[in-house]
Amino acid sequence: MFGMISIYRGDTIFALLPGTRGLELPNAIATKLNEPGQTEGEKWQSFAIEDDGELSAALKHLEEAYGKAKK
Structure with missing residues (x-):
């Protein structure tokens, strides 16, 4: 996506910053959870980081998206 930093595990994208x-x-940030049966757009979830306390959740x-990305 233009203007975003794409994060990959091997050839599989799993996050956008x-x-x-x-x-x-x-x-x-946006993470991609490769769940079966979902359309490409439904696989992406965005997560707003409002303060330092939300960094752990982010x-x-x-980590979850990385784990679900294929190597």
């Missing part, structure tokens, strides 16, 4: 532009909110979202 704000680069020169944000998602719905400028402080949001890292858990990234």
